[in-house]
Amino acid sequence: xxxxxxxxxxxxxxxxxxxxxxxxxxxxxxxxxxxxxxxxxxxxxxxxxxxxxxxxxxxxxxxxxxxxxxxxxxxxxxxxxxxxxxxxxxxxxxxxxxxxxxxxxxxxxxxxxxxxxxxxxxxxxxxxxxxxxxxxxxxxxxxxxxxxxxxxxxx
Amino acid sequence: xxxxxxxxxxxxxxxxxxxxxxxxxxxxxxxxxxxxxxxxxxxxxxxxxxxxxxxxxxxxxxxxxxxxxxxxxxxxxxxxxxxxxxxxxxxxxxxxxxxxxxxxxxxxxxxxxxxxxxxxxxxxxxxxxxxxxxxxxxxxxxxxxxxxxxxxxxxxxxxxxxxxxxxxxxxxxxxxxxxxxxxxxxxxxxxxxxxxxxxxxxxxxxxxxxxxxxxxxxxxxxxxxxxxxxxxxxxxxxxxxxxxxxxxxxxxxxxxxxxxxxxxxxxxxxxxxxxxxxxxxxxxxxxxxxxxxxxxxxxxxxxxxxxxxxxxxxxxxxxxxxxxxxxxxxxxxxxxxxxxxxxxxxxxxxxxxxxxxxxxxxxxxxxxxxxxxxxxxxxxxxxxxxxxxxxxxxxxxxxxxxxxxxxxxxxxxxxxxxxxxxxxxxxxxxxxxxxxxxxxxxxxxxxxxxxxxxxxxxxxxxxxxxxxxxxxxxxxxxxxxxxxxxxxxxxxxxxxxxxxxxxxxxxxxxxxxxxxxxxxxxxxxxxxxxxxxxxxxxxxxxxxxxxxxxxxxxxxxxxxxxxxxxxxxxxxxxxxxxxxxxxxxxxxxxxxxxxxxxxxxxxxxx
Numbered sequence: 022x023x024x025x026x027x028x029x030x031x032x033x034x035x036x037x038x039x040x041x042x043x044x045x046x047x048x049x050x051x052x053x054x055x056x057x058x059x060x061x062x063x064x065x066x067x068x069x070x071x072x073x074x075x076x077x078x079x080x081x082x083x084x085x086x087x088x089x090x091x092x093x094x095x096x097x098x099x100x101x102x103x104x105x106x107x108x109x110x111x112x113x114x115x116x117x118x119x120x121x122x123x124x125x126x127x128x129x130x131x132x133x134x135x136x137x138x139x140x141x142x143x144x145x146x147x148x149x150x151x152x153x154x155x156x157x158x159x160x161x162x163x164x165x166x167x168x169x170x171x172x173x174x175x176x
Numbered sequence: 177x178x179x180x181x182x183x184x185x186x187x188x189x190x191x192x193x194x195x196x197x198x199x200x201x202x203x204x205x206x207x208x209x210x211x212x213x214x215x216x217x218x219x220x221x222x223x224x225x226x227x228x229x230x231x232x233x234x235x236x237x238x239x240x241x242x243x244x245x246x247x248x249x250x251x252x253x254x255x256x257x258x259x260x261x262x263x264x265x266x267x268x269x270x271x272x273x274x275x276x277x278x279x280x281x282x283x284x285x286x287x288x289x290x291x292x293x294x295x296x297x298x299x300x301x302x303x304x305x306x307x308x309x310x311x312x313x314x315x316x317x318x319x320x321x322x323x324x325x326x327x328x329x330x331x332x333x334x335x336x337x338x339x340x341x342x343x344x345x346x347x348x349x350x351x352x353x354x355x356x357x358x359x360x361x362x363x364x365x366x367x368x369x370x371x372x373x374x375x376x377x378x379x380x381x382x383x384x385x386x387x388x389x390x391x392x393x394x395x396x397x398x399x400x401x402x403x404x405x406x407x408x409x410x411x412x413x414x415x416x417x418x419x420x421x422x423x424x425x426x427x428x429x430x431x432x433x434x435x436x437x438x439x440x441x442x443x444x445x446x447x448x449x450x451x452x453x454x455x456x457x458x459x460x461x462x463x464x465x466x467x468x469x470x471x472x473x474x475x476x477x478x479x480x481x482x483x484x485x486x487x488x489x490x491x492x493x494x495x496x497x498x499x500x501x502x503x504x505x506x507x508x509x510x511x512x513x514x515x516x517x518x519x520x521x522x523x524x525x526x527x528x529x530x531x532x533x534x535x536x537x538x539x540x541x542x543x544x545x546x547x548x549x550x551x552x553x554x555x556x557x558x559x560x561x562x563x564x565x566x567x568x569x570x571x572x573x574x575x576x577x578x579x580x581x582x583x584x585x586x587x588x589x590x591x592x593x594x595x596x597x598x599x600x601x602x603x604x605x606x607x608x609x610x611x612x613x614x615x616x617x618x619x620x621x622x623x624x625x626x627x628x629x630x631x632x633x634x635x636x637x638x639x640x641x642x643x644x645x646x647x648x649x650x651x652x653x654x655x656x657x658x659x660x661x662x663x664x665x666x667x668x669x670x671x672x673x674x675x676x677x678x679x680x681x682x683x684x685x686x687x688x689x690x691x692x693x694x695x696x697x698x699x700x701x702x703x704x705x706x707x708x709x710x711x712x713x714x715x716x717x718x719x720x721x722x723x724x725x726x727x728x729x730x731x732x733x734x735x736x737x738x739x740x741x742x743x744x745x746x747x748x749x750x751x752x753x754x755x756x757x758x759x760x761x762x763x764x765x766x767x768x769x770x771x772x773x774x775x776x777x778x779x780x781x782x
Contacts, residue, residue, distance in 0.1 A: 110278050110336055116275065120361030120362070121361040123271070124365065124431075125432055125435035126365070126435065144692070145692060147768060
């Protein structure tokens with residue numbers, strides 16, 4: 022009996038004084054909270070728990086969302102890096118293709134298929150009196166400078 | 177059950193007062209509260225369990241933390257080696273001659289292969305391999321010592337599209353490794369110069385080998401963390417050291433001139449029924465080699481199929497006895513040392529006995545009066561001997577060395593030969609006359625081309641080179657250091673020799689090399705091939721080395737034909753020179769130049 026009394030919650034000042042009790046029931050552990058009190062107390066704590074749950078839930082959701090966004094960004098970066106790598110590889114392959122297509126062997130073969138051929142009889146025409154090229158030891162017959170003045174830069 | 181439920185309701189749901197009234201109404205229920213001892217025991221067990229867990233937690237989190245942490249990292253982390261991109265090799269105009277692309281190596285773990293027959297068929301079809309060979313690799317589950325075999329390469333350097341297609345089949349036990357593959361987009365263009373790269377990306381021969389460190393770059397490393405399925409874990413703290421790509425190499429080779437030189441060389445070899453040949457095109461002023469061709473050649477894209485004989489860059493690595501093209505040194509030394517006058521005439525028979533040997537000209541002729549120009553023009557061996565005797569062996573040997581004989585040119589090519597030039601104190605009585613017309617010594621075609629470049633360059637020897645410069649990762653071109661130079665003969669002597677060589681082409685043995693309008697100065701050579709057992713074989717090397725335009729030299733071309741059916745250089749090699757030189761002059765837009773003056777001569781022409 023005394024243990025039950027010791028565990029009873031002290032009445033709060035705001036409470037109204039309890040009504041007189043039946044002597045028969047006075048021996049019962051009056052300090053123990055009644056179901057009504059417990060329910061009322063639970064009712065009073067309810068908003069706190071709701072708010073706390075909301076705050077914690079929001080925080081948890083925010084953290085999870087943040088992590089998800091970071092992970093998603095990371096995956097996106099990874100995908101972009103892969104795409105960059107693929108494009109670089111594609112660029113390299115295209116460079117190789119260009120180099121192969123422009124190789125003298127292929128160009129010569131293509132030209133041959135089209136009926137083109139290298140000149141077999143080449144003549145160099147020397148126009149007397151057009152002056153000498155720079156660097157020529159003998160000062161005669163080198164005509165490029167004079168010819169350029171007549172025929173343009175790339176005759 | 178009902179009673180327990182009722183009792184629980186009595187105990188929990190109803191207040192003690194109500195319970196008391198029930199007690200009054202009903203028989204007293206047996207006590208439901210467990211004994212204190214049992215509760216204490218339970219508490220002790222729980223406490224003990226938690227203590228154990230706590231102790232274990234402390235051991236794991238404190239004592240073994242670092243070891244376990246590193247073990248976990250080891251399981252998750254993977255150290256990836258990032259292959260550095262190998263540098264590209266360009267020609268002098270920036271056109272790719274060799275380039276690398278990412279590729280994959282395909283391997284198998286035979287222990288994990290479930291159906292070797294089916295997998296071999298699929299792999300062989302995808303990689304264009306022989307099915308039986310692949311099947312053999314997949315079914316061979318032990319190595320030579322009987323231990324289980326877990327790794328075997330099926331193919332290396334597979335292009336990415338093919339590898340991806342094969343990977344898409346998800347064959348058990350088949351894996352892929354990142355790597356690179358070297359491509360030579362111009363095919364068989366200058367293969368002996370470029371060399372080639374092995375399957376592991378290391379240069380094996382040629383410039384690929386010589387400039388391995390420069391081209392290879394430095395591989396990078398990346399430590400990433402993966403989940404059990406191999407997916408990268410984002411934000412897992414990957415560390416990486418990026419690779420440093422290799423530098424690009426820009427050669428002095430001109431792709432078009434090289435191609436034309438190779439085509440002309442192949443045609444000349446076929447036309448003359450020869451076994452092979454080589455061509456060098458060189459800028460005499462800068463030492464830049466515009467083309468260096470060797471026939472037969474190979475495709476560096478399939479270098480494994482090439483025989484060792486065709487891989488050698490013979491103009492640099494192989495020596496030959498130059499024959500009459502060497503008379504240019506005899507003439508230059510004679511003029512420079514004033515041992516012979518330009519107008520001096522020699523009485524030249526068609527043969528002459530010296531010591532225990534009889535020397536003779538290529539053709540019989542009556543004793544002729546010849547100047548130095550005539551001796552060169554008609555390529556008289558006897559005349560060359562007479563000139564060399566007036567020079568003397570010490571002075572002559574000095575010029576041979578000054579022109580670069582007996583030591584590598586330093587062109588920067590692996591395995592360059594020095595040639596063979598005996599010290600003067602080991603010369604016999606017949607060495608001087610023999611060397612005067614180009615036998616008894618051995619040089620590379622490149623050394624000989626450098627001699628003619630010296631003459632074309634006004635008497636200054638310029639070190640030949642194959643590399644113009646490098647291009648670093650920043651894209652900046654770094655030119656190669658300037659070539660070594662040294663004066664060998666005076667400018668006047670060089671010009672006089674050019675006039676004589678021009679005369680030799682105009683009226684002498686090199687007429688087939690002439691390019692009217694530009695004019696060629698050059699010399700034919702026909703040299704016997706020495707026998708490994710001593711003496712000479714009845715086999716010849718025909719050559720023509722010349723420069724053009726004669727009065728303003730811009731190009732030196734050396735054409736060498738091995739064992740032609742027509743032995744004379746003027747017939748076998750001079751047309752090859754003409755073909756290559758004419759194309760190179762047009763390609764480089766070299767202006768025509770005047771015909772050099774005719775030097776003093778005694779032999780009547782025409």
